[in-house]
Amino acid sequence: MLNILSYANGLVIVCLILVGLMIFGKLKVTKMVESIVKFLIAIMATTSLVVLLMQTYNPDISQLVEKTTKSLNIIDLGWTPAAIITWSSAYNLLILFIMIIVNLILLRYHLTQTLDVDVFDIWHLSFVGLLAVYMGANFFVSLVFVIALGILKFINSDLMKPTFNDLMKSDGSPMTSTHMNYLMNPIVMLLNDLCTILIPKIDNISFNSAKLNKAVGFWSSKFATGFFVGVLIGLFGQIDVKDIFTLGLLLGAFVELFNVVGSWLTSALDPIIQVITNKLNQLVGTDIHFIGLDWAFLSSRPEVWSVANILAPCLIIEAFLLPGNKIIPLGGLIAMGITPSLLVVTRGKVMRMIVIGIVEIPIFLYSATLTAPFVTSMFKNILLSKNVNIGMIGSATKEGPIEQLLAIMIGKSSSGDVKFILITVACLIVYLLLFYWYATRMKKRNVSYTSDK
Secondary structure (H helix, E strand, O other), X not given: OHHHHHOOOOHHHHHHHHHHHHHHOOOOHHHHHHHHHHHHHHHHHHHHHXXXXXXXXXXXXXXXXXXXXXXXXXXXXXXXXXXXXXXXXXXXXXXXXXXXXHHHHHHHOOOOOEEEOOOHHHHHHHHHHHHHHHXXXXXXXXXXXXXXXXXXXXXXXXXXXXXXXXXXXXXXXOEEEOOHHHHHHHHHHHHHHHHHHHOOOHHHOOOOHHHHHHHHHHHHOHHHHHHHHHHHHHHHHOOOHHHHHHHXXXXXXXXXXXXXXXXXXXXXXXXXXXXXXXXXXXXXXOOOOEEEEOHHHXXXXXXXXXHHHHHHHHHHHHHHHOOOOOEEOOOOOOOOOOHHHHHHHHOOOHHHHHHHHHHHHHHHHHHHHHHHHHHHHHHHOOOOOOOOOOOEEEOOOOOOHHHHHHHHHHHHHOOOOHHHHHHHHHHHHHHHHHHHHHHHHHHHHHHHHHXXX
């Protein structure tokens, strides 16, 4: 039973649960069929694309490794495959159910003011829990870890609300975010303070984000980034000129297609998400102040995109130079897992965002390298054919890198090694203390917002 809940081989169970939720929501039969068919198509399309990509791509990666002696043998496929494999697991629906209950309890006792309606992105929490189980953690230990992280997300959404108001110039809006990428805020705030000490005049450097975005235009698109990565791999691997451009065009097309397939997944889950959201609104009534959404309501801020465009080449350079890194950025090259947190903590100060982003990139790359065996294993569980060799896949800028590293440590601690257990406990304590320090700082910032009015 635990195996079915933990790994992505419970696709039938997932579909049955989704149908049950839609029946509970009194959706029409045609809508239910449409949703399930879209869900399965998104999964099958992703698996087919990955297999095709890896069969095309692996020979060129082997050539790159041979010519450069760099073991960049993990392919970054962005967020879509990671979301697909997590939503294909019954464990994800269990976490969704548990976190709804936790959210309602916290609202009931006024420990949070946020109702989380970002149902789709629950997969980020589930991903961390599944990773802990994969690495050897007890199933119930993984649940405790995930619930603790979920509670921190709710606390963080309350803490960030005044900053969101300031960034969006909308004091009357109930919008905040419970997205997992904001759990990077404590690290970013620490680096932000170091920036102030080490580069005291950093804020004197002006930067027009809107002009940069306009100038970059097409060249920051997913197709263009995929094309450039393909050309770069071809050049370093010293393959034929014709094959270099063929690889570039193929990678550009694949990155665009993964984005399209990701939209199919969100579209397939929309009816279920709407059912859950409606029921939550009925349960809590007017007893809420904030609505927890995806980070994307900040996408109108030009700093998010300009900094992502600047960090893209930095990601590639650091991937090649970083000792021990094995992942080559591709699908996650436009680093949406990095920039939202930078925007919130620095309040849109672009030079700070760039400097801090460059410094924290190694955390993402090392996390992606260490989690790649898990992602690859999970993905193989939903392949129609078990005899396909897809190589190693991962996600270079996956949200929650610190939490993923902690999940790995918790899993490995299950072996009973006292030294490793003590190190894991120490890391968890440091993590919580850093969050407490960050929360204290955010509360002071929020008081300053109030006093300025």
